[in-house]
Amino acid sequence: MNLVKRVSAAALVAVLATGACDSGGEPETAPPDKVTYLTAVGAFGREAYAWVAKEKGFFAEAGIEVEIRPGSGTVENLGLLASGRAQFSANDLSAVMIVLGNGKYRQDVRAVAAIQQRTLNSVTALSGTGVETPRDLAGRTIGGVRGGAPWLLFPAYAKLAGIDPASVKWIGVEAAQMPKLLAVRKVDGVGQFVVARPAVEKAAGGRPAVVLPYSDVLTDLYGNALVTSTTVLREDPDLVRRFADALLAGLVYAVAHPAEAGQILRRYVPTADPVTAAAEIELMAPYIRANGLVGVFEPARVARAVAILRGTGIVTGELATTDLVAFDLVTGSVRSGELATTDLVAFDLVTGSVR
Known part of the structure; x- marks a missing residue:
């Protein structure tokens, strides 16, 4: 993972302009990026990895200050992302496909990392x-x-x-x-x-x-995914990468230390039962990796998932699948027209380097 603290560009320019630092001085670090993250639903054990990433300093190391809020389901979460009232959320990828595939928020949001490799x-x-x-x-x-x-x-x-x-x-x-x-x-x-x-x-x-x-019966569907807005992707793809890396680090740590993760959740959510939370996290462990990797999407699987949902009729209209990888999403290009897998997933943002 590339979780590095950043040096303020303004501070660096000031140092170069003066030719030197004050004796013993160091360049100032940039203030952290402040973002709001929404869980998929509520504040249950299966969502604890976000608080783990916060508690263990993974977000701070990435130069990000995160406010974590309990989410209220896919439709509401996507609406908050589209309106800019939140920058990131966890959402079930199939539900995102249904919402986008039927025409809502199609140009507003994208999934960028797989949290669970199978639907829960x-x-x-x-x-x-x-x-x-x-x-x-x-x-x-x-x-x-x-x-x-x-x-x-x-x-x-x-x-x-x-x-x-x-x-x-x-x-x-x-x-x-x-x-x-x-x-x-x-x-x-x-x-x-x-x-x-x-x-x-x-x-x-x-x-x-x-x-x-x-x-x-729905064998090719992913579980939750990390979702962000196309605005954030266009304006700050580096923030998206840093956030995804830090969140996935929290996910890996949580499933490796479920009891500790349950206690961390309890510190942030006093009503949470740490024992029940730990049990949920243990049950989630087999779902987070595909071929040993965390966070990755397989384009062919995404295409098959879209085909399944179209075949059952809960996604209407044509869903183009020829353009499977959206390498240009991080530069701000957003397609219009029919929903392709590239309209849903920014395949190139997460490479699977977190194990």
Whole structure:
């Protein structure tokens, strides 16, 4: 990783102009870049890596001061990025494809690094309720975050799992309330990440959870990705690289030290349970690498994912796949017209050097 402290250009020019520094003096360092980062949803253990990157100094070493805010799902997060009220967010890549592929924020946001190499989306229920397979969801009520990835992606999952999406009712639920509402049978299932099992079982008093992973039928989909705005990409691609490197360093550290990561999350989010958070992080560990690398996108996989979502009908219109790598995104060129994978992912920003 190239996490280096930068010397202020203005300070360097001043030194050269005067010909020397004051005795014993050193060039001033530039003030850090200040950015706002949004988690995908809430402040759960699976999001702890951002606070780990902050606590362990990875952002500071990259010359970045980060305000971390709990996100509220893909649609709202992308809106905040597009409006400039946040500079970076974590979002499920499939949900981003759905939003961009149907015409919203298409020219405003791009994914720049893969946080999870496989989708973590699922419908989670409790044992003994009659939900054991996807077909058991017919006629049931599922709670989810409006505009969140599990809800947006469910029609594709349902079709490939052999059930009619219209036979399942979804209702809006705040992320923090999902485990509790499931435990008291206000809903039959919740749209959750597979790593949320410990939180669900804790809320249910230890009752086993039944997890129906979307990845069972949607095999080529990525999980969360780091997303930024095209404005930030155009105006400061170096900031994007530095932020991505630091965030991925936090991700790697968190999965290597889940108990410590849980404690770090607790320091920043007092309501967090560090034990449950650590358990979520442990469950996430197998998802963050592809061929030993962290952060990378494979263009062919992105193209296949787009094709899957088009094939199930939840992404409409033509999605060009001939231009797979967007090498020009960091210089500010943004294509118009049909959505290609280059309209979604800046493939060249993260090289996979973080292991």
